[in-house]
Amino acid sequence: xxxxxxxxxxSESQYLExxxxxxxxxxxxxxxxxxxxxxxxxxxxxxxxASVSYTVLLDGLKTNIxxxxxLDSEGHVTSASGTVGTFERVGNYPLISVAEGVAKLQDENxxxxxxxxxxxxxxxxxxxxxxQSSDVHVTLTSVTIELxxxxxxxxxxxxxxxxxxxxxxxxxxxxxxxxxTWSVIAVSPKYISVDAPTVMPMAAR
Numbered sequence: 760x761x762x763x764x765x766x767x768x769x770s771e772s773q774y775l776e777x778x779x780x781x782x783x784x785x786x787x788x789x790x791x792x793x794x795x796x797x798x799x800x801x802x803x804x805x806x807x808x809a810s811v812s813y814t815v816l817l818d819g820l821k822t823n824i825x826x827x828x829x830l831d832s833e834g835h836v837t838s839a840s841g842t843v844g845t846f847e848r849v850g851n852y853p854l855i856s857v858a859e860g861v862a863k864l865q866d867e868n869x870x871x872x873x874x875x876x877x878x879x880x881x882x883x884x885x886x887x888x889x890x891q892s893s894d895v896h897v898t899l900t901s902v903t904i905e906l907x908x909x910x911x912x913x914x915x916x917x918x919x920x921x922x923x924x925x926x927x928x929x930x931x932x933x934x935x936x937x938x939x940t941w942s943v944i945a946v947s948p949k950y951i952s953v954d955a956p957t958v959m960p961m962a963a964r
Contacts, residue, residue: 781828791813863943863944902923
């Protein structure tokens with residue numbers, strides 16, 4: 760039996776050990792990036808449990824799929840979710856350049872009627888927001904390639920995306936700033952056309 764004083768001393772590494780034991784027991788054969796741990800707070804102890812998230816790696820690239828494990832303060836798995844299956848390579852397609860990715864990101868924002876201005880560079884891009892409200896200025900500082908789920912002709916694929924990291928800020932009466940990421944498909948649209956998202960109708964009232 761674990762008492763409250765023992766529970767209060769459960770470390771992040773202990774939660775990782777418990778989660779890893781559970782994930783290993785599934786024998787999935789996936790390669791994961793370093794997991795993230797989020798400790799649940801409780802008023803009478805250091806933590807009342809934790810959740811551990813794993814990101815699947817394919818060919819060394821991060822994906823936007825993974826496994827999520829929640830544990831109580833005694834190491835029991837209280838819930839688990841994620842993607843289980845196999846992956847099959849269906850082809851290799853040339854990628855657009857990083858600069859073309861920025862231009863494509865700009866075009867997509869223009870098409871969504873957000874009124875974004877023209878990019879001024881690749882490593883540092885100024886993007887202005889809607890003139891109808893306060894402007895949002897985005898500076899892109901780095902880019903990585905990740906595989907993200909997308910649907911093509913009704914079938915789900917993992918497709919290369921450029922994921923740009925940077926910071927955004929607003930001016931006006933209440934200025935603010937935050938870090939963010941912006942993603943765009945890294946494959947030319949002449950090879951891949953992603954299905955438009957399905958909009959579900961609201962239930963009748």
